[in-house]
Amino acid sequence: MLGNLNKYNIVLASKSPRRQELLKGIGVDFTVLTKGIDENYPARLPLIDVAPFLSLKKAKAFEEAELPENYMVITADTVVIVENEILGKPKDRNDAIRMIHMLSGKVHKVVTGVTVHTKEMTKTFSVISKVTFENLENQEVEYYVDNYRPYDKAGAYGVQEWIGYCGVCNVEGSYFNVMGLPTQKLYKVLKEF
Amino acid sequence: MLGNLNKYNIVLASKSPRRQELLKGIGVDFTVLTKGIDENYPARLPLIDVAPFLSLKKAKAFEEAELPENYMVITADTVVIVENEILGKPKDRNDAIRMIHMLSGKVHKVVTGVTVHTKEMTKTFSVISKVTFENLENQEVEYYVDNYRPYDKAGAYGVQEWIGYCGVCNVEGSYFNVMGLPTQKLYKVLKEF
Numbered sequence: 001m002l003g004n005l006n007k008y009n010i011v012l013a014s015k016s017p018r019r020q021e022l023l024k025g026i027g028v029d030f031t032v033l034t035k036g037i038d039e040n041y042p043a044r045l046p047l048i049d050v051a052p053f054l055s056l057k058k059a060k061a062f063e064e065a066e067l068p069e070n071y072m073v074i075t076a077d078t079v080v081i082v083e084n085e086i087l088g089k090p091k092d093r094n095d096a097i098r099m100i101h102m103l104s105g106k107v108h109k110v111v112t113g114v115t116v117h118t119k120e121m122t123k124t125f126s127v128i129s130k131v132t133f134e135n136l137e138n139q140e141v142e143y144y145v146d147n148y149r150p151y152d153k154a155g156a157y158g159v160q161e162w163i164g165y166c167g168v169c170n171v172e173g174s175y176f177n178v179m180g181l182p183t184q185k186l187y188k189v190l191k192e193f
Numbered sequence: 194m195l196g197n198l199n200k201y202n203i204v205l206a207s208k209s210p211r212r213q214e215l216l217k218g219i220g221v222d223f224t225v226l227t228k229g230i231d232e233n234y235p236a237r238l239p240l241i242d243v244a245p246f247l248s249l250k251k252a253k254a255f256e257e258a259e260l261p262e263n264y265m266v267i268t269a270d271t272v273v274i275v276e277n278e279i280l281g282k283p284k285d286r287n288d289a290i291r292m293i294h295m296l297s298g299k300v301h302k303v304v305t306g307v308t309v310h311t312k313e314m315t316k317t318f319s320v321i322s323k324v325t326f327e328n329l330e331n332q333e334v335e336y337y338v339d340n341y342r343p344y345d346k347a348g349a350y351g352v353q354e355w356i357g358y359c360g361v362c363n364v365e366g367s368y369f370n371v372m373g374l375p376t377q378k379l380y381k382v383l384k385e386f
Contacts, residue, residue, distance in 0.1 A: 001332075001333065001336055001359070022358065025354075025355060025358045026355065026358045026359050027355065027359075134377065134381075139194075140194060143194055161218075162218060162219065162220065164369075165215065165218045165219045165369060165376040165377065165380070166194070166219050166220075166376060166377055166380040167377065168367075168377060169367070169377050169378075170365075170366060170367070171364060171365075171366070171367070171368055172363075172364075172365050173363060173364070174361075174362070174363070174364070175364055175368040176357075176358060183358035183359060184327065184358065184359055184360065184361060184362050185362075187358070187359040188327075
């Protein structure tokens with residue numbers, strides 16, 4: 001499948017081991033090459049548009065000269081939105097605990113924006129999933145943070161970890177999108193290149 | 194967490210590596226001990242009740258003498274229901290291809306029934322998830338069946354494999370329930386023992 005991609009040297013611009021695993025899972029061969037950007041976005045941007053905006057910004061950060069010949073760059077950004085606030089990566093233990101308490105007993109949105117960029121074409125899209133957490137006890141939140149140290153994760157949780165097994169009672173939409181890459185939609189978009 | 198289970202020797206009666214991984218994921222220590230049963234069920238049983246019925250039958254198949262002291266037995270059964278038919282494990286390649294074509298472009302239900310059985314108490318419950326498949330092309334179905342050989346899976350697919358990444362556009366409910374064990378509900382039930 002995706003034989004149409006054989007003409008490209010594919011670069012995934014993400015350090016996330018979860019994204020790397022998911023992209024492999026849909027059958028894409030790639031190398032990893034990342035480039036730091038400032039993750040600021042315009043203050044008036046609707047929260048729902050932040051992840052695709054940042055994925056496009058990550059793609060534009062590459063100069064063509066840095067890229068292999070016949071390149072395709074795939075970038076992604078994931079945000080957690082709860083009660084009209086974006087939760088990024090937690091600063092420290094207290095911040096992680098605060099974030100998970102904000103999610104406890106509520107529904108939140110996870111938006112992943114993805115940009116697929118070649119010399120000829122740039123496509124940006126996003127996928128929204130809705131995640132419902134159980135009411136979590138304080139000792140459960142602390143147990144999770146101290147044992148799983150979710151400091152590299154937006155919203156301070158990984159749905160594929162203990163807290164996803166025990167604390168998430170409902171996902172509506174794509175589970176893999178919550179992990180960090182909307183595999184099914186990405187597969188459809190990649191077919192078009 | 195689940196320190197209340199320390200008094201039990203826990204037996205998981207399932208050969209499924211996915212169930213073993215999920216039970217480990219919620220932090221339960223267990224050994225695996227399985228017992229073959231005939232998987233017949235009463236013809237008039239509503240389809241939705243088949244999985245919990247079979248999980249209870251699997252638990253009852255154990256004689257107390259076979260079990261360790263202070264035992265807790267956990268059994269589970271997963272079925273796929275589409276258009277008022279239960280899809281079990283496929284008989285062969287053609288049967289697997291037929292099943293996936295039945296699921297293509299439609300919503301189906303996945304029901305996992307679980308029984309937790311100790312000397313003092315037996316609890317049976319089930320969880321339903323709804324899964325939506327994209328319209329799959331014939332070559333995608335054959336690619337999946339030939340590369341992943343889903344002969345040990347109800348409905349002939351594993352949601353955690355290529356076909357789940359590329360072919361499933363929506364899950365409503367528990368993703369882990371679709372994999373074979375409703376981890377969040379099981380965690381809640383185990384707290385009560």
